[in-house]
Amino acid sequence: MGNLVLLLLGVDSLKHRARALVVIGAIFLLAGVVLVIDALDNALYFPINFFAVLFVIDGVATLIIAQSGVGGQRVLRYAKGGFMLVAGILILAGHHHGHFVLSMIFGLLFLVDGLMQCIASYVVRYERWRYVFASGVAEVFLAIFFFQPYPTHYAGTVPYFLGLFLIFSGLKLLSLARRAQRLESNPGLTTNAHPDFMPTRADTTRQTVFDGPPQASEHALTVHVWTPSGSAKKETRNYPLVDRYIAAVDINGVVSTGHAALEAPEGIYVSLYPAAEIDRSPEQFGTLLRATAENNVPGVFQPDYPTESKTWCPSTVQVRIRNYDAAKLQAFWNEYRENTTYNLTHRNCSSSVSAALEAALDGVVGRLHGPNAGWNVLLRLLLTPELWVASQIRKRALTMAWTPGLTLDYARALSMLADPRPFGWWKMSQAAIRQISELRAGWRKQDRQAVSRNTQVESAQETQ
Structure with missing residues (x-):
C-alpha cells in the first residue's frame, strides 16, 4: 500500500511530511510491540470489545457499499466486509469457542496466502522471487502460531493480530518516509519529462x-x-x-x-x-x-x-x-x-x-x-x-x-x-437525508391537505 501512496501523492508531496510519518510509524510500531507483549501473559488490558464494535461497524459499512464496486473490487469488498463482521461477532460472543474459531480463521488466511506466495514465486521464478518465497514461509509460521493454543489458549488472538497489524503498518510508514526522503522521483519511472508540460483540466x-x-x-x-x-x-x-x-x-x-x-x-x-x-x-x-x-x-x-x-x-x-x-x-x-x-x-x-x-x-x-x-x-x-x-x-x-x-x-x-468519487457512506447518507426530507415534506403536505379538507367540511356544515 505504501508504494501506491508514494505513487499517487508523489515524492514531493510526501517529502514535506516525512518527519511526521516517521513519528507516526514509530508510534504504531511501539504500540504494536506493547500489544503483542501484553497478550503473551494471558492477563489482557486491551479493550477488546471496543475494537470488536469497530470491526462490526466497518464490516457492515463495507458490505453496504460493496455493491458499488465492479468485478474483483466487489468480490474483495464483500470478502473484507464479511470477514470484519464475522470477526467482530465472534469477539463479542466471547468464550473459548469464539476465540478458537477466530484463531482458525486468522491462521487459515495466513496459511493460504503464504502457500500461494511460495508456490507462485517458485513456479514463476521472477526477479527477487527468493525474498517473496521467504515472506510466504514467514506467513506459514504465523499461521502455525495462530493454530496452536500456546500461550493464551486463543484468548489473545485479536491482540496478536492487531499488534502485528500495527507493527507492519509502522514499518511500512517508516519505509515510506525513508523512501520519500531519499528519492527524487518514483523508482521505475523515467524522469526526463519535459518541465513545461501543460497542466490538465483538473x-x-x-x-x-x-x-x-x-x-x-x-x-x-x-x-x-x-x-x-x-x-x-x-x-x-x-x-x-x-x-x-x-x-x-x-x-x-x-x-x-x-x-x-x-x-x-x-x-x-x-x-x-x-x-x-x-x-x-x-x-x-x-x-x-x-x-x-x-x-x-x-x-x-x-x-x-x-x-x-x-x-x-x-x-x-x-x-x-x-x-x-x-x-x-x-x-x-x-x-x-x-x-x-x-x-x-x-x-x-x-x-x-x-x-x-x-x-x-x-x-x-x-x-x-x-x-x-x-x-x-x-x-x-x-x-x-x-x-x-x-x-x-x-x-x-x-x-x-x-x-x-x-x-x-x-x-x-x-x-x-x-478521479476521486464521493465517499460511499457520505453519498448514501446524503441520499438518505434527501429521502427523509422528501418523506417529511410529503407528510406535511398530506397534513395540510387533511386540515384543508376538514376546514372545508366544517364550513359546509356551518352553512347548512
Whole structure:
C-alpha cells in the first residue's frame, strides 16, 4: 500500500511530511510491540470489545457499499466486509469457542496466502522471487502460531493480530518516509519529462471530486482489456475465476489468455504482443510460466487501437481516466518501446499496460489538489477502499503475473483514486437525508391537505 501512496501523492508531496510519518510509524510500531507483549501473559488490558464494535461497524459499512464496486473490487469488498463482521461477532460472543474459531480463521488466511506466495514465486521464478518465497514461509509460521493454543489458549488472538497489524503498518510508514526522503522521483519511472508540460483540466479548475467516469467527449486515458473468455474464438468452458483472471479454454481445448492495451489521446498506444504466436496448448502451457530468459521471445508493439481491433476484435471492457500526466507517460513510452522482448509472465501485454498506467498516474493525486494537498488528502486516500483493493491486486500480480483480468480490476481501482468519487457512506447518507426530507415534506403536505379538507367540511356544515 505504501508504494501506491508514494505513487499517487508523489515524492514531493510526501517529502514535506516525512518527519511526521516517521513519528507516526514509530508510534504504531511501539504500540504494536506493547500489544503483542501484553497478550503473551494471558492477563489482557486491551479493550477488546471496543475494537470488536469497530470491526462490526466497518464490516457492515463495507458490505453496504460493496455493491458499488465492479468485478474483483466487489468480490474483495464483500470478502473484507464479511470477514470484519464475522470477526467482530465472534469477539463479542466471547468464550473459548469464539476465540478458537477466530484463531482458525486468522491462521487459515495466513496459511493460504503464504502457500500461494511460495508456490507462485517458485513456479514463476521472477526477479527477487527468493525474498517473496521467504515472506510466504514467514506467513506459514504465523499461521502455525495462530493454530496452536500456546500461550493464551486463543484468548489473545485479536491482540496478536492487531499488534502485528500495527507493527507492519509502522514499518511500512517508516519505509515510506525513508523512501520519500531519499528519492527524487518514483523508482521505475523515467524522469526526463519535459518541465513545461501543460497542466490538465483538473490542474486549472481544481475540481477534486467527480460523479463518475469521463464522458465519451472528455479528454481521457483509456485502458482496453480483452478478457480471456471474451476474446476466445469458440465457446469457452466454464471455470469460475480461472477464465476471468488466468485463461479460458474453449470447447476445442485452445487456451486464450486475453489481452490488454493502453491508449492516450496524445497518440500513445501501448500494446505488446509476441511477434510469433506462442503455442499455448494445455500440455505445454506450464513450461511457459517461468519469467526466465529462456522464455523470452521477440515481441511487437501494435500501432494503434483501430488497427488492432479491426485485425482481431474490439476490446471487451474499457476503463477511462481523466486525470493523468501525459508528459510522464510519454517519457515512459519513449524508453519502454526500445525493448520489444516478450515474456508470458514477466513482460507481457498486461505488465506493460500496468507499468504505463503507473507512469501516467505518478503524483496525480498530489497534482490534482495542488497547494491544498495536505494531511486531509493523505487521510482521504488511506480511507478510500479502492486503495486497499488496488494494493491487494498489485501484490498478487507482482508475486505471480499480470493478467488482463488483474489489469482490468487494477485500472478500475486506480481510476477511482485518480478521479476521486464521493465517499460511499457520505453519498448514501446524503441520499438518505434527501429521502427523509422528501418523506417529511410529503407528510406535511398530506397534513395540510387533511386540515384543508376538514376546514372545508366544517364550513359546509356551518352553512347548512
